[in-house]
Amino acid sequence: MTTPESFERIRAELAEDLRRLRTDVGMSGVTAATRLGWSQSKISKIETGRATPSSDDVRQLVGLYRPGRDERLALETRVAELNDRYRSLRMLRKRGLEHEQRGIKRVESSTTLLRVFEPSTVPGLLQTAEYARAVFSRPLSCAGVDVARAVAARLDRQSALFQPERSFHFVITEAALRWRMGGTATMTAQMDRLANLSTLSNVRLGLLPWRVEVPEFPNNGFDIRDEREVAVENFTTHRVLTDARDIDFHLRMFAYFADAAIYGDEARAFLAELTREHA
Incomplete structure (x- = not known):
């Protein structure tokens, strides 16, 4: 089952509106590209929804078409x-992931109930400093990150x-808890932190062991902020x-996933078992 992608729909609508504005003024794509100093393929990709235009791109286009x-x-x-809703992580890394962490903090501060599902890593809000350091030190997906500042912002x-x-x-799935981010000491401390945080009255921590049957396949992680x-x-x-x-x-x-998960003492016992295996 595929989710309806509101992003793709909005981008397609924007693409169609920009194409219509161009044709309304009787301008070809080649002419528009030449006047803006762009390649014709850039105009084509924007108008067919294959590329997301920047705010500056749209300002230049409307300056040319004059709606x-x-x-x-x-x-x-x-x-x-x-562009706010669809962001390249490569560009975020250029700006600094600590900046992105501060942005997430602002969004979370206005969230009453945050639901987080993670199939492959411990959620950022629950990470120890050393675990977060290992996450931000990955050679490919986090290349170029200022690790110390990113860790501080996450904490x-x-x-x-x-x-x-x-x-x-x-x-959190069992797989997320078994992936070794850092060495034995890092994983042991991370299991201990999860157990401690699970005792907070406003935190509900569910673990999804491999032995549990689930009706859906955990394709990717996601955060639900209230219901907005x-x-x-x-x-x-x-x-x-x-x-x-x-x-x-x-x-x-x-x-x-939440209905299939284990909680409370059963979850903490499972964490203790994983800690012994990590040792």
């Missing part, structure tokens, strides 16, 4: 939102866990989905 003020403002607002986010008015529900948006990340991109259908899909998916 009415309301339409120009609507296009500029839409592309700004589009700063964790103060939210100790605010009783906030609620957190984490579901879902954050999804892969190796190269970060998306925030706000379409109600996307949110509903992920809420139902989270419920499947």
Whole structure:
């Protein structure tokens, strides 16, 4: 089953609007590209929805096509939102992942209930400093990251866990707990931190052992912020989905995993067992 992708829909609508503006003024793609000093392929990719234009790209295009003020403002607002919702992790690394961590903290500060599902790593809010250091030191997916600043920013986010008015529900797979991020000491400390945090009254920590049957395959991790948006990340991109259908899909998916997970003393006993195996 595929989720409805609101991002792709909005990008397609923007692409069509930009193509229409060009044809309305009787301009060919080649002419538009020449006047802007772009390649014709760039115009083509933007107008067919194969590339996401930047805010500056759209400002240049509307400056060339000269639509009415309301339409120009609507296009500029839409592309700004589009780029905010779909971000290249390569560009984020250039800006500094500590900056991105601060941005996530601002979003999380306005979230009453945060649901997090992670199939491959311990969630950032639950990581120890050494585990986070190992995460940010990966040679390919985190190349170029200022590790010390990224770790400090991630740990700063964790103060939210100790605010009783906030609620957190984490579901983590056994696979995430078995991947060795760092050495034995790092994994032992990480298991201990998970056990300790699971005793907080506003934190619900569920673990999903391999022995448990689940109705869906855990394809990727995701964060659900209240019921207003879902954050999804892969190796190269970060998306925030706000379409109600996307949110509903992920809420139902989270419920499947959460219902199959183990909690409380059973989860802590499982962590102790994993700690002995890591030793």
